[in-house]
Amino acid sequence: MSKINTELKDDPLMPLRHTAEHVLHTAMQLLYPNLKKVMGPPIGNGFYFDFDLDQKISDSDFERIESLMAEIITADLPLVKRIISAEDAKELFASNPYKLDTISEIESRGEEITVYEMGGESSRFHDIDLCSGPHAESTGSVKAFKLLSVAGAYYKGNENNKMLTRIYATAFDSQENLTNHLELLEETKKRDHRKIGRELELFTFAEEIGPGLPLWLPKGTIVKEELERWGKETEDKWGYVRVSTPIMTKRKLFEISSHVPYFEDEMYKVQVPGDKDEEYFLKPMNCPFHHMIFKSKIRSYRELPLRMAEYGTVARYENAGALNGILRPRYFVQNDAHVYCTQEQAIDMFVEIIDLHRFYYDALGLKDYYIVLALRDPSKLDKYHGNEEMWKKAEELSKAAMDKAGIRYEVVNEGAAHYGPKMDFKIKSVIGNEYGISTNQIDLYMPERFDLKYTDKDGQEKYVVVQHRAPLGSSERFVGFLIEHFAGAFPLWLSPVQAIVIPISETHLEYAYKVQKELQKEGLRVEVSDREDTMQAKIRQAQEQKIPYMLIVGDREAKEESVSVRLRTEEKPGTVSVKDFAQKAGKLSKDRSLTLW
Numbered sequence: 001m002s003k004i005n006t007e008l009k010d011d012p013l014m015p016l017r018h019t020a021e022h023v024l025h026t027a028m029q030l031l032y033p034n035l036k037k038v039m040g041p042p043i044g045n046g047f048y049f050d051f052d053l054d055q056k057i058s059d060s061d062f063e064r065i066e067s068l069m070a071e072i073i074t075a076d077l078p079l080v081k082r083i084i085s086a087e088d089a090k091e092l093f094a095s096n097p098y099k100l101d102t103i104s105e106i107e108s109r110g111e112e113i114t115v116y117e118m119g120g121e122s123s124r125f126h127d128i129d130l131c132s133g134p135h136a137e138s139t140g141s142v143k144a145f146k147l148l149s150v151a152g153a154y155y156k157g158n159e160n161n162k163m164l165t166r167i168y169a170t171a172f173d174s175q176e177n178l179t180n181h182l183e184l185l186e187e188t189k190k191r192d193h194r195k196i197g198r199e200l201e202l203f204t205f206a207e208e209i210g211p212g213l214p215l216w217l218p219k220g221t222i223v224k225e226e227l228e229r230w231g232k233e234t235e236d237k238w239g240y241v242r243v244s245t246p247i248m249t250k251r252k253l254f255e256i257s258s259h260v261p262y263f264e265d266e267m268y269k270v271q272v273p274g275d276k277d278e279e280y281f282l283k284p285m286n287c288p289f290h291h292m293i294f295k296s297k298i299r300s301y302r303e304l305p306l307r308m309a310e311y312g313t314v315a316r317y318e319n320a321g322a323l324n325g326i327l328r329p330r331y332f333v334q335n336d337a338h339v340y341c342t343q344e345q346a347i348d349m350f351v352e353i354i355d356l357h358r359f360y361y362d363a364l365g366l367k368d369y370y371i372v373l374a375l376r377d378p379s380k381l382d383k384y385h386g387n388e389e390m391w392k393k394a395e396e397l398s399k400a401a402m403d404k405a406g407i408r409y410e411v412v413n414e415g416a417a418h419y420g421p422k423m424d425f426k427i428k429s430v431i432g433n434e435y436g437i438s439t440n441q442i443d444l445y446m447p448e449r450f451d452l453k454y455t456d457k458d459g460q461e462k463y464v465v466v467q468h469r470a471p472l473g474s475s476e477r478f479v480g481f482l483i484e485h486f487a488g489a490f491p492l493w494l495s496p497v498q499a500i501v502i503p504i505s506e507t508h509l510e511y512a513y514k515v516q517k518e519l520q521k522e523g524l525r526v527e528v529s530d531r532e533d534t535m536q537a538k539i540r541q542a543q544e545q546k547i548p549y550m551l552i553v554g555d556r557e558a559k560e561e562s563v564s565v566r567l568r569t570e571e572k573p574g575t576v577s578v579k580d581f582a583q584k585a586g587k588l589s590k591d592r593s594l595t596l597w
C-alpha cells in the first residue's frame with residue numbers, strides 16, 4: 001500500500017513535449033511561410049499544435065516536416081524566457097490576430113506576459129513565441145519524436161470560428177520509450193472497442209436515434225446481460241436487496257439532492273403532456289430515488305447496514321466531443337447500490353465494498369487497479385457544499401477505510417462531487433490503458449439533505465451514512481473496457497457464441513445440429529457453421545469471431561458421438577465424446593472460469 005500525492009500537471013515529460021512543440025511550429029513556419037501559429041498544449045501522451053494554414057496538409061507531408069524538426073533538434077538551440085510588456089507583445093505579434101487575442105486575455109487576467117526565444121537572431125531557426133512554459137533547456141533534449149496525425153479543429157472549439165489545422169505529435173526522452181509508445185498506440189487501435197464491437201456485432205448507433213445512445217445487438221446483449229446476471233447473483237450472496245425505480249422525476253427531487261443547480265447542465269429535461277408547468281428530468285443518477293425508498297418507512301438500527309441495489313438506467317448529457325462509443329455514451333445502466341449504515345459501521349462497510357471490487361476484478365483476472373481519492377479543487381470551492389467539518393470527516397473516513405482495506409490509493413485535489421470526496425477505482429487494461437470504472441463515496445451530506453435517519457438503540461434519531469458504489473461501473477463502459485482488455489476474446493461465460501460446430505462436409509450437417517441440441521441442453525450457446533465454404537475458411541471465420549470452441553465433426557465423430565475440439569487459442573485438445581465436452585464446457589461456463597480446457 002502506498003500513498004502518492006499526485007498533481008496531474010506534474011508529468012515529467014511535459015517540459016520536453018512543450019519544447020518539441022516549439023520545434024514543430026518553427027519548422028512549420030519555415031516550410032509554410034504564410035501560416036499563422038495559433039496555440040497548442042501538451043496533452044496526455046503527447047501534444048498538438050494548431051495552425052491557420054491556407055493549404056491542406058496530410059500525413060504525406062510529415063516526412064519533410066519531421067526532417068526539418070530533426071535539424072532544429074540537432075542544432076540544440078536554447079530556449080530563453082523573457083517577460084515583456086503587453087505593448088511590446090502586441091508589437092511583436094502585430095501580424096498574428098490569434099496571438100493578439102491571447103495577449104488581451106492574459107492582460108485581462110492581470111498576468112505577466114512571457115515569451116520564449118529559441119536560438120539567437122543569427123540562427124536560421126530563430127523564433128519567438130508567446131508561451132508560459134515550462135520547457136527543457138534546449139531543443140537537444142527532445143531525444144525522440146513523431147508526428148501522428150492531422151485534423152481540423154475550430155479556433156477555441158467554437159464552430160463559428162475558423163477551422164484550423166491541428167497536428168498531433170508526441171515526444172519522448174529516448175527512442176526506446178517512443179517505440180514502446182507507438183507500439184501501444186498500434187495495439188490500442190487493434191483493440192479499439194468500436195472496431196471490435198462492429199466486427200463481433202455487439203452494438204451499433206443510429207443517426208435517427210442520436211449520438212451517444214447505443215443499440216445493443218443480440219450478441220452484445222448477451223455479454224451485457226451475463227455481466228449483469230453475475231452482478232445480481234453476487235449481490236444476492238453479499239446481502240443486498242434489490243429495488244427498481246423510474247427513469248424520470250419531478251424537479252423537486254433533484255433540488256433536494258442539490259443536483260439542481262450543480263449538475264443541471266448534464267441533465268435532460270422532459271416535457272410533460274397536459275402540464276406545461278411541471279418540469280421533469282431524466283435521472284442522471286439513482287441515488288435520490290434510493291434515498292426516497294429508505295425514507296419510505298421508519299428505520300431502526302436493527303435494519304442497518306441496509307444494502308440497496310439496482311441496475312439503474314441513467315441519462316447524462318455529454319458534449320459531442322467527449323462521446324466515445326459505449327465507453328462514454330449518454331445513456332447507460334449502472335451496477336448501482338447504496339449502503340445505508342451507522343457512523344460506527346462506515347469504515348467496515350467501505351472495506352466490504354473494496355473487498356467486493358477485489359472479488360469481481362480477481363475473477364476477471366484484472367490485476368492492475370488502484371483508487372484515486374478525488375478531493376476538492378481549492379480554486380473552485382463554489383462548486384462544492386460549504387460544510388467544512390463534514391468534508392474533513394468524509395475525507396478522514398475515506399482514508400481510514402482504504403488504509404484498513406490495504407489498497408493502494410492516490411490523492412488528487414480535483415474531481416470531488418459537490419456533496420463529497422470520490423473514490424474512483426482505476427483499472428489498467430492488459431495493454432496499459434487506464435480506465436475509471438467504479439466511483440465510490442462515503443457520503444455524509446445527502447443524509448442531511450434528505451433527512452435520512454434511523455432510531456438507535458438508545459431511542460435517539462440519528463443520521464445514517466450513505467455509501468455509493470458501482471464496482472462493475474456502467475455495463476456499457478465495463479463491456480467497452482473488457483473488449484479492449486480481452487481484444488474481443490471474452491472469457492467463456494461472457495462469450496456470445498461459446499462453441500461452433502463445423503461439419504467437414506454437408507453430409508455431416510445433420511449430426512452437427514444434433515450436437516448443437518445436446519450442448520444447448522447443458523446451457524451452452526452454440527452455433528452450427530452451415531455456410532457453403534471450405535473447412536479452413538469456416539475455422540478462420542470462427543477464429544475471427546473469437547469463439548472459444550470449434551467443434552469439428554465428420555464421419556468418425558458422427559459414428560462415435562464425439563467432437564474434435566479446437567480452441568480459439570489454436571490448442572487442439574482432440575476428440576472427446578459429446579457428453580464429456582458438454583459437461584466440461586458447461587461447468588467451466590457456470591463457474592465463470594477464465595480457462596477454456
Ligand SMILES: [Zn+2]
Nearest residue numbers: 018131132133
Ligand atoms: Zn512553449
Ligand SMILES: [Zn+2]
Nearest residue numbers: 286287468469
Ligand atoms: Zn449514488
